[in-house]
Amino acid sequence: MNKKENLNNKQIVLNNNIEKDKVKKINIQKNIYQRIKLEKQEIKKININYGMNYKTRNKHLIKGERSHSSLEIQDRFKFGIKSEEKNNINENMNILYKNLSIPVINLDDYKIIKSIGEGTYGTIFEVSRKINNQKFAMKKVLFKNINILKNVLNSLELSFSLKHENILKIYGIYIKYLNIEKYLLYILMELAETDLNLSIIQRSRQKLYYSENELKIILSQLTSALYYLQKNNIVHRDIKPENILIFKTKEGKNIYKICDFGEAKKINDISLEKSHSLRGTNIYMSPLLYRSFKDKIKQVEHNVFKSDVFSLGYCLIYSSEMNFCTIKKIRELKFQGLINQLLKKMMKGRYSDKFIELIIKMIQIDENKRIDFIQLSNIINTK
Numbered sequence: 001m002n003k004k005e006n007l008n009n010k011q012i013v014l015n016n017n018i019e020k021d022k023v024k025k026i027n028i029q030k031n032i033y034q035r036i037k038l039e040k041q042e043i044k045k046i047n048i049n050y051g052m053n054y055k056t057r058n059k060h061l062i063k064g065e066r067s068h069s070s071l072e073i074q075d076r077f078k079f080g081i082k083s084e085e086k087n088n089i090n091e092n093m094n095i096l097y098k099n100l101s102i103p104v105i106n107l108d109d110y111k112i113i114k115s116i117g118e119g120t121y122g123t124i125f126e127v128s129r130k131i132n133n134q135k136f137a138m139k140k141v142l143f144k145n146i147n148i149l150k151n152v153l154n155s156l157e158l159s160f161s162l163k164h165e166n167i168l169k170i171y172g173i174y175i176k177y178l179n180i181e182k183y184l185l186y187i188l189m190e191l192a193e194t195d196l197n198l199s200i201i202q203r204s205r206q207k208l209y210y211s212e213n214e215l216k217i218i219l220s221q222l223t224s225a226l227y228y229l230q231k232n233n234i235v236h237r238d239i240k241p242e243n244i245l246i247f248k249t250k251e252g253k254n255i256y257k258i259c260d261f262g263e264a265k266k267i268n269d270i271s272l273e274k275s276h277s278l279r280g281t282n283i284y285m286s287p288l289l290y291r292s293f294k295d296k297i298k299q300v301e302h303n304v305f306k307s308d309v310f311s312l313g314y315c316l317i318y319s320s321e322m323n324f325c326t327i328k329k330i331r332e333l334k335f336q337g338l339i340n341q342l343l344k345k346m347m348k349g350r351y352s353d354k355f356i357e358l359i360i361k362m363i364q365i366d367e368n369k370r371i372d373f374i375q376l377s378n379i380i381n382t383k
Contacts, residue, residue, distance in 0.1 A: 089177060092146055096175055102160040105172035105188050126191060139187040149183055159261040166225035168245060168259035193248050197241035204322035212351045215316060220380055221256045222312060227377040235304040237263040239311035240284045286310035287365050305372045313362030320347055336365050
């Protein structure tokens, strides 16, 4: 009986200890949750204060504090903030928002419909404005380096300043502070149907080749935008099908728009159109840039506008053939005459000699013989 009592007493003590441990763990969790809650509130105040200070420039934005939006809830705060970081936060946020003419949006005004794209540089959502259900695209990008974020903001500011029907419209941005090293950038843009690369892939599966008239429409619209850029001393430096978005008019016609000005540059001195920078996507690079890329040379002198013309020419070849075989074969050839023969052989029958000759002018190996966008525009408009 004594043994049983001892066992019972031990069990009671053990149960009491277990209960105490549970209570202790619950209290610890409560303290952690409370600390995180306070940190979140502190971060929220920072984001709201900085966002709202700059939102007052835009008459369409709502003033005052707001609750977390559905987009912000998805990005649940995981990083603590220390009191000594506040000065750095204030300084960094001031730097990021300073001199921005692009509007600051209110995330709480928008509702996520679905994710429409995800890649190395972020996620793109289809969103709608709550007040009128108007649809937009919203890109969310995480930055772990404030200097890279500054560069992106500069490119967005440049893109926002461009007013052309064949250049993607940027409506606004929102910067969300996570911690001293991490920021989220939200970019509100026009919502496209698809991009040229996805359209080519879809058509290749159906073996539905682009007609010459379709390619002429693509070329005409994109040349109009790139002519506008050249006239304003701006170079894109990354022309490729993924950066060509497709929109539909009410009548069902396609509108092609250039996007992603991350590599774009304003040339303040027109005499500096000869650049030494190596930029772009290698498969669409001009011969000079491609050779430097293969040889791992980061600096090469080239005409920036004519390099973009070459990239556009390759986009047309890819669209016409709907595979990379022709481009890869052209890359292997060192003489312009052989390139011309191959292109005529591949495209003849579906496209006119005049159209093929125009593409040949765009992909000349010697950039001194290659046309720029002003010359290309004149050729298109005189036909």
